[in-house]
Amino acid sequence: MKLVFAIVQDYDANQLLRAITAAGYRSTRISSTGGFLRVGNTTLMMGVEDAEVPDVLRIIDRNCRERSETIQPEIIGDIHEWYPSDLVEVTVGGANVFVLNVDRFERI
Amino acid sequence: MKLVFAIVQDYDANQLLRAITAAGYRSTRISSTGGFLRVGNTTLMMGVEDAEVPDVLRIIDRNCRERSETIQPEIIGDIHEWYPSDLVEVTVGGANVFVLNVDRFERI
Amino acid sequence: MKLVFAIVQDYDANQLLRAITAAGYRSTRISSTGGFLRVGNTTLMMGVEDAEVPDVLRIIDRNCRERSETIQPEIIGDIHEWYPSDLVEVTVGGANVFVLNVDRFERI
Numbered sequence: 001m002k003l004v005f006a007i008v009q010d011y012d013a014n015q016l017l018r019a020i021t022a023a024g025y026r027s028t029r030i031s032s033t034g035g036f037l038r039v040g041n042t043t044l045m046m047g048v049e050d051a052e053v054p055d056v057l058r059i060i061d062r063n064c065r066e067r068s069e070t071i072q073p074e075i076i077g078d079i080h081e082w083y084p085s086d087l088v089e090v091t092v093g094g095a096n097v098f099v100l101n102v103d104r105f106e107r108i
Numbered sequence: 109m110k111l112v113f114a115i116v117q118d119y120d121a122n123q124l125l126r127a128i129t130a131a132g133y134r135s136t137r138i139s140s141t142g143g144f145l146r147v148g149n150t151t152l153m154m155g156v157e158d159a160e161v162p163d164v165l166r167i168i169d170r171n172c173r174e175r176s177e178t179i180q181p182e183i184i185g186d187i188h189e190w191y192p193s194d195l196v197e198v199t200v201g202g203a204n205v206f207v208l209n210v211d212r213f214e215r216i
Numbered sequence: 217m218k219l220v221f222a223i224v225q226d227y228d229a230n231q232l233l234r235a236i237t238a239a240g241y242r243s244t245r246i247s248s249t250g251g252f253l254r255v256g257n258t259t260l261m262m263g264v265e266d267a268e269v270p271d272v273l274r275i276i277d278r279n280c281r282e283r284s285e286t287i288q289p290e291i292i293g294d295i296h297e298w299y300p301s302d303l304v305e306v307t308v309g310g311a312n313v314f315v316l317n318v319d320r321f322e323r324i
């Protein structure tokens with residue numbers, strides 16, 4: 001079994017959840033915040049069988065897309081000296097997905 | 109060391125936390141939401157020694173119980189076509205527990 | 217790759233986030249609550265290369281510090297019989313850090 005942590009944009013979270021559920025996979029949603037932009041996002045936790053990981057990644061790929069956010073650098077404090085101009089465009093990926101090994105799973 | 113992620117119902121969370129603490133184990137509580145029913149639940153994160161895992165699972169078993177929720181299928185959107193009737197009964201388990209290996213632990 | 221879960225005090229979270237970001241590391245912030253004191257804290261999730269873990273731990277060490285909280289034991293219920301006096305001093309560490317192995321990482 002694997003435990004998948006997928007960090008996705010709030011825009012895509014509901015559509016992704018519906019697709020994950022419709023495919024029969026189980027999931028738990030955790031509200032989170034990006035460390036860099038300090039904007040709310042969603043961390044989805046999914047315990048799936050090893051062989052199901054490629055299908056789950058395909059569903060994430062189909063339901064999450066990259067977007068670009070235009071930000072005022074001063075909102076991210078000390079990053080400001082890295083960007084000379086006033087407005088900065090930052091690309092936020094569709095999903096960042098970590099797949100971890102599960103040592104033991106119990107349904108109680 | 110193991111890191112245990114236990115997803116439990118909000119009803120049982122406080123009682124479980126008291127039992128976990130009284131047994132001398134450490135834990136961190138994260139608010140979460142079920143992917144299917146979209147109802148709030150609790151994800152408990154516990155770093156424990158390998159030999160303590162069976163005791164932690166026993167405490168979870170004693171303090172969490174299965175319940176059945178009656179729901180209106182349309183709240184979970186596209187699942188509706190799976191359930192022909194108006195009201196649907198869904199069994200929600202006492203706890204879903206993932207035990208992961210910890211590569212390194214530091215108290216700073 | 218490793219996935220680092222660092223549980224830190226809210227007091228230090230913003231300063232730590234700035235330092236982590238300025239060093240070029242990525243992170244996701246999750247609001248959490250201590251199981252014992254029931255006080256809000258922060259769980260920081262960071263996916264980093266194996267060789268970067270020592271540097272990330274150094275940044276955490278420099279930006280998080282131990283504090284002592286004075287509490288009324290009755291707020292933590294059944295712990296009360298362990299502490300005979302009225303007020304109790306509890307030391308809360310700077311950070312509790314769990315480093316997990318990542319089986320697979322995908323940016324979608």
Ligand SMILES: Nc1ncnc2c1ncn2[C@@H]1O[C@@H]2COP(=O)(O)O[C@H]3[C@@H](O)[C@H](n4cnc5c(N)ncnc54)O[C@@H]3COP(=O)(O)O[C@H]2[C@H]1O
Pocket residue numbers: 007033034035036037038039041090091092093094095096236237238239240241242243244245261262263264
């Ligand atoms: N130190 C840094 N220097 C320069 N640019 C930086 C940076 N940190 C982040 N960025 C850029 O800002 C975007 C938003 O990052 P944020 O931390 O708000 O939101 C992130 C964060 O919540 C999470 N994330 C990404 N990689 C992560 C990792 N290795 N560990 C934990 N969370 C991660 O996924 C969200 C989207 O990340 P994504 O990489 O697609 O998109 C990132 C990236 O393009």
Ligand SMILES: Nc1ncnc2c1ncn2[C@@H]1O[C@@H]2COP(=O)(O)O[C@H]3[C@@H](O)[C@H](n4cnc5c(N)ncnc54)O[C@@H]3COP(=O)(O)O[C@H]2[C@H]1O
Pocket residue numbers: 020021022023024025026027028029045046047048115141142143144145146147149198199200201202203204
């Ligand atoms: N493998 C896993 N990975 C991550 N989180 C997991 C998980 N298995 C369970 N959970 C978490 O535990 C809660 C209770 O799950 P349980 O399987 O006992 O009880 C479930 C199950 O009986 C049913 N269910 C869930 N997903 C389903 C699906 N795709 N199709 C049919 N029934 C589903 O609805 C109940 C409530 O589910 P809900 O998602 O609201 O809430 C779930 C979810 O937050």
Ligand SMILES: Nc1ncnc2c1ncn2[C@@H]1O[C@@H]2COP(=O)(O)O[C@H]3[C@@H](O)[C@H](n4cnc5c(N)ncnc54)O[C@@H]3COP(=O)(O)O[C@H]2[C@H]1O
Pocket residue numbers: 128129130131132133134135136137153154155156223249250251252253254255257306307308309310311312
């Ligand atoms: N192995 C682990 N697994 C998961 N999360 C962990 C953990 N170890 C620490 N944490 C998290 O880090 C916070 C600070 O823990 P620390 O051990 O420094 O500082 C602790 C410790 O000195 C004491 N404490 C915690 N549990 C105790 C227990 N069962 N008996 C006696 N003292 C306890 O109270 C302080 C605050 O604890 P609180 O639970 O409110 O908040 C904890 C908890 O959220």
